[in-house]
Amino acid sequence: MRIGIEAQRLLRPQKHGMDVVALELIRALQSIDQENSYFIFVRPDQDEACLNLRDNFTLVRVTAFNYIHWEQVALPLAIRRYKLDVLHCTANTGPLLGNVPLILTLHDTMFLTPPAAGSTATAYQRFGNQYRALLVRRLIARCQTILTVSSFSRQQIRSDLNQPQLAMEVLHNGVSPRFSTPLSLAQRCRAQTRYQLPARYFLFLGSADPRKNVKNVLRAFLLYGTIDETTRLVCSGQWPAALSTWFTAEECLQLSRRCQFVGYIRAEDLPAVYAAATVFLFPSLNEGFGLPILEAMACGTPVITSTLTAMPEVAGQAALLISPHRPAELAGAMQQLVQDTVLRQTLIQRGKQQINQFSWTASARQLQAIYQRYATDVKAITPTDYRLADSVIP
Structure with a gap:
């Protein structure tokens, strides 16, 4: 099976929140799955050492002018080259175009809330929230599976989107063994x-x-x-x-x-x-x-x-x-x-x-089972045939 994971900001040096979640899930998937082929789509940045990839995991560096261009133009173009069975977008948004089955992790809908008094959000951050707010309802309509990280978030997302019956699965975050x-x-x-x-x-x-x-x-x-x-x-x-x-x-x-x-x-x-x-x-x-x-x-x-x-x-x-x-x-x-x-x-x-x-390994096993729903009969190609993907795609 050929699985794409969108992790645009994975290589940035100062990771927060959703970046950490994506990184830990990828690490856990590597520990449990040596059979499926994974393609991790990222934007080039400084922290190349954060992942030590196995042979069945390939880093695909995708360049773009900005966040939106990366997600809506450069990413769909890159995805077409890899004949994916499924694409998992890990950080609340994803491409509107494409015919690959889409899984979206919607961590929360805080971006729908107007900035609080005293907010220090930059103009770029405010624009990003407006972009997400405009995109999310259209995006979930094309998702095959929507994931979120807690039962509270599932309830809140349904309320904020005024879709009380929206099908969502809870995939809890975990805690890395390095903390214990x-x-x-x-x-x-x-x-x-x-x-x-x-x-x-x-x-x-x-x-x-x-x-x-x-x-x-x-x-x-x-x-x-x-x-x-x-x-x-x-x-x-x-x-x-x-x-x-x-x-x-x-x-x-x-x-x-x-x-x-x-x-x-x-x-x-x-x-x-x-x-x-x-x-x-x-x-x-x-x-x-x-x-x-x-x-x-x-x-x-x-x-x-x-x-x-x-x-x-x-x-x-x-x-x-x-x-x-x-x-x-x-x-x-x-x-x-x-x-x-x-x-x-x-x-x-x-x-x-x-x-x-709360275990990253348990969450990765749950995620692997979700991916498996989209397995196809496409002829398997060995990961080494695609090592050229470990380069910059404009």
């Missing part, structure tokens, strides 16, 4: 040195996107600081541009002394950064899944997350759930997990059990 693998001293030292990690810290992986809730995280940390001035807050990303409009000058000074924004945390460093944290904070306002919850649990770090959207589904009984709109509630949960060692150990043990429900 014991860390070497070198790994710990590298992370500590690279990000100047303090001895005790809360970890927050967010961004300037308002739904990540950085303002309330900082507000909660200020409240927590009235009882504990020693534990720091380590945040990914950059200092929020609106900080001085959110807080008084004195509050900004307190935050500057006790918070660290460390920029992008590299994938190879994430396990060590999670493992060294006292508590992981993930009080997001909206998530289609919430993969960092599982990653922190796998590293043995207790988690505080949100009562909203998909996060309770992912966290189960293995995290403290709080209202992300109430900084005092988050501060109270932070205090509870620092002071109550029994609760900490209970959540850590529950987390180790919770992650067993």
Whole structure:
């Protein structure tokens, strides 16, 4: 069988969300399937080392002027050369043209929601959301299978698209074994040195996107600081541009002394950064899944997350759930997990059990079975006949 996987941004150095999901699924498919031929369609970029492909997996580099041209023009032209049995588009959108059976992973429909007040989305990002909003209804009409990552997302997508009977299958994300693998001293030292990690810290992986809730995280940390001035807050990303409009000058000074924004945390460093944290904070306002919850649990770090959207589904009984709109509630949960060692150990043990429900290998097997529905009687061609695909296609 000849399977195409669209993973346009797979090679970009700073991967997020859907890029990570596509990468982990491809890695898991390689571990379980040495028979079918896979063609991974990507846009050329810097991170060539992220995949070590087996003989039956071929990287097809497709160039284009921009995201839309890549997806709607360059990708369909490239696909025609490989006589695919099925094409899987992994990141909410895909080509409208083509006669290859199409599987779409629709992670969520957040792009249908107008930008929140204070949004830092660029003009390009806003245009991208408008493009997705215009495309998605036409695209799902031509899909043979629609996948999503959680039961919550399935319900939300049906509601947002006003299609309560829309057929969708849930394909959960997983958690990589590298997060539960014991860390070497070198790994710990590298992370500590690279990000100047303090001895005790809360970890927050967010961004300037308002739904990540950085303002309330900082507000909660200020409240927590009235009882504990020693534990720091380590945040990914950059200092929020609106900080001085959110807080008084004195509050900004307190935050500057006790918070660290460390920029992008590299994938190879994430396990060590999670493992060294006292508590992981993930009080997001909206998530289609919430993969960092599982990653922190796998590293043995207790988690505080949100009562909203998909996060309770992912966290189960293995995290403290709080209202992300109430900084005092988050501060109270932070205090509870620092002071109550029994609760900490209970959540850590529950987390180790919770992650067993989410396996990339299990998801890859489910995905392989979905692909198999589209098997044809096309004469098999050995993967080596197509190694020329490992080049740039204009």
